[in-house]
Amino acid sequence: MTENTTSPDLHEDGNQPVSVGTKDLDPIADIEAKVTKNRSKVGSLRPSALLYTSGIGATVDLPHLSVMPHGLDGWQRYYDRRPGGADVIVEPRLLDLVRAYLGDQVDQLRKAPWAPEMPGGAGDDAVDLGIPARVFPQWLRCTGCNRVAPVNHQVFEFRNVLKYRPDQAQFVHENCKGWDADAKKSKSRKGRPQTAVPARYLIACINGHLDEFPYVAWVHRGQECPKARIPQLRMREWKSNIGPDVQIICLSCDARRGMLEATGPKASEKLPRCRGRHPHLDAFYKCDQPGKLMMLGAANQWFASTVGLLALPREESASADDVVPHLQALPPNIIAAATSRDSLQAFRLLAGNVAQTDIFDSISDDALWDALTVIKSGGSSGVQAPASTDPTDILLPEWLVLTDRVKYTKHSGAADFRAVRRNVPDTLQPIVTEVVAVEKLKKVNAFVGFTRIDALDRIDDSKSRVAPLNKRGRPNWVPATEDRGEGFFLQFDEEAVGEWEEKILGLPIWETFRQAHALNFNRRTSKTADTTIDPDSRFPAPRYWAIHTLSHLLIREAAMSSGYGSASLTERIYAWRRDGDRPAAAGLLITTTASDSEGTLGGLVDLSRPERLGPLVHEAIRRGGRCSSDPVCSHRRPQGKEDFLHGAACHFCLFVSETSCERTNRFLDRRLLLGLLVDKDVATPGLLTPIHGG
Template identity: 50%
Template structure:
């Protein structure tokens, strides 16, 4: 969280009646005061709707898209991101009713004292809504605490306090008598289930073992640390009847049997409950990494064909004018132009033929739900990469391109010392990447189970959003392509080696042993990328580590995009990688990365990266690491010392990496796997 971050986070609309046990705040909290800020990329991948954002004084959960609409209505014109290729993928996942990609509600300020955009922000609710007093260990719901947020320029000072705090133990001699005001912090324990619900932990029922307190109807509770005694974690105590119980009992599979057996189906981000859930809740801590997994799709914006231009204009007409209005005046182009001009659409460069094609696109009947679901069942995420790969194979188009898409690329000469099996180098001088947020899951990431769209937690109360949040990132990069014929020959050789068979077996064990209630019958072999992907992925990681020392960007700022799939009846094979850096809240980056595409600099960088990959400080353990039963890790000769990259850089969470595919390394049996680049001492 930074003061300069563009997107503000504000508490929920004060007009709603709220209750702290069912997703509600006390009257003193019902305001639109700013409580924090976040970068667009954080709101997309880390703190989106349904996630828990930890603020200095408490935690909030960004609300669902229903609550964003009143924020957008404060502006006459709602901005949209027009990118038909990505919008079609979003519609395939969420339904044909989705008609727009919208940026986050934010407006730039003219100066530090301006109030531009002060009424815009991301609506959020306080969650969790059980707090613990830091002065006396009192544990209770949100209405028992007081809220303060009075400084307009210091949202970090917003906090909840316990005004009647008596302190711990007896008053010390000479200390002032009376009660004091102590800050309160959110209680860390929550309940969640595989259907994406999350709820407060039932502390009162827990400490009384599912029964009411015999001494009071609503007893006061205490939460004390018990890490010095026999148990680890917090101890819950009832001040009325003296009952105590440790939170350590709720952990693990044994503890899960002591929790409520039926999930209440609560969605705090929607202020709603599902009627039926059917899943068993499990204990989870507020900061757990598996509490929220974003599901996103992204594309690099490419120069559009005439059909894509018509579709883009059609999408904008659909958003700005509506289908009914376009249909009503379909034969009157001047009226359509006038209506579009009134909505701030520049139609001066649009020909009548192009406008007619866009109108025709708007009037095409949407596909049925059965057709959409059938298309989704057979959809492969690689389809988003194919247009990018195909464009990069046509260097003759690069000099004639018009920079209307935000993409500028240059086919670079190869350095004389660059390894011969790297066939092409392309400098990506400028690029624009559009990312769309589809939803989220809890406990299990989509890629880690079966990718069923029904697992996505809904973003609106009716489950059918008409728009989704999106970001536009601008930056630069370098594209490297390997010789396809050499990759195919190497891949055929490696596919028959004991090492590849060991990786296949480990992948099968990984699927079979995964603790996941959402896992379905999936053929594990269909989820294992081909050896060429392992090769490209490992090469990408060693280059990221090397480039970070020369380009001026940290390794965590560099990301990869792997184009690696075998040829099939539906598409040609690919073997390339793009290393790029982008920013979502600026006009681009500074050119330090693309400068490395200079032939002399790049060849030295690649040779140095391969030499470093040939040796690891953990060798020979790392170089000979091969999974064998019962091991089920999804990497080979790779570790933090040589190959692993940061979470923000890797598209596969540091899986599918092995230096032995990159270089020929010694093996325990004396039969090394032939590396694509040969000996580690690359010249």
């Protein structure tokens, strides 16, 4: 069911920006015809923000308004206008992973249709469009008189007339006379324009739906206004002994109702049930969930569901099926250049430069020609079994490459990967067995959906809770990004880690952590989740806690000497016990990556040199041995009904930005790593005791 809307549309461009117009503004046709004075561009976002903080279905806060990026159906119109169409990212391993989530119909990973800045202001506004979006919420509040109305009631006027100042795009309440506009003394007062801002209240449900708050129905308690068909509303706020009190007032009939009723224990009885609205799709769906009050910009309004992995070099020569996805990403004129087998040499050079890959150099003429024949006939590579979505299975190929010197040395000439072995500092032996400087790496990330109210970060929840990216719910492509950068990898001695781990598994403190995790898991699992999941299957082994703790210490220490802020450093932890044919792993990779660039500056790789790595690790260990909140921090453990998932860890000693930590600062304990001097009931052997002498 399509929504009848008068919302402004908005488009994201450039680095990466956004654009907007009212119902009278078609950001393509009307700009070409020059029938509107309003510009379409209203702001900008970085590519990574489209995946993690401000993507499809999220609200993006701009200086004067809030917008929501449209679903994929709205993007295609802008791809079609771009010369060469969409920019495609070719990474078969990630594409297989996305298909495991969304279905085999997904055949492409696409970069966002960003709008480049033209030198000297040249260019066509209609071509230089980015991500389409809409103003949301559409209910606005005047900052002068507190009038509340939707954008289609003609109370507010949209202004965006300065080409180079999209940040000044705003809705304005013309001739506003202030909050006491109805008083006698204000009759002769000269009005002036006042900025209108988004009204703050929304209605959400656990199925990912989001809707405007029903202000008119709320203030009239579900009835129609007796005095006006379209009543005038005002939002008043003042302080009370229980905090800010907000009231909605009908100026037409003087009905009043406070918003505190929408937050109390009986709020579910007073709020409307969900209408199944997906504003990013301009559509409504069937839904039987109760509506929940949500504040605009609340942390639980939008949780991205993304998948990402490192682009690894191939271990063998490419086959025809391997190269088909790369050929599909090439412009048609490049494919047309391969007219015969004799033209393949020139085709390899041309295609390699366009696709920025060396895969065409590692395939035989026969296999390449077979792949070209498939593409020209409109076919595609064969459908394989769905990829595993288990996080360990995703990390395993990376672990096998980084721990095999023959593999990473053989492929260090690849366009997106270069790694060299470093000598292990004497002071880190025997615990650390290998050090690898990853001088060049590429991380590819894809967006597969989002949820609201609670996230799917640790549970296999119902797929119905993941909001669709297009109206059909089965997209043929998904947004993706490429990040290039550098890092260093440490591998730990498996025998030493295994012996230490067996000691930890029998301690009472480990059982305390296990029980806290089970309690936390069951509390955070939503009603639609798979309740048959064993919490212990999601509980990381002791080695993960210790290596994860060291990773945080290294991130905090490396930020002081690498030239990168701690928030720009990220971790990948390879720590799991042997399970059937899956080998055990104990290692960590610290990386920094940047989008829209060819890479980073080498400051992190330089830390992998033996003369720098040894002091770096030991200084990190020294700092981790003490915390300004000790002894409280060093003795911390969950007790009773507490379910926090860390031991001796806090903001002073271990926590890092959530952009850096893969587990949002969970599963950390300095005791497991360093063996702190604490009471016997919480004391544990430290994994790194052999090298720091604790």
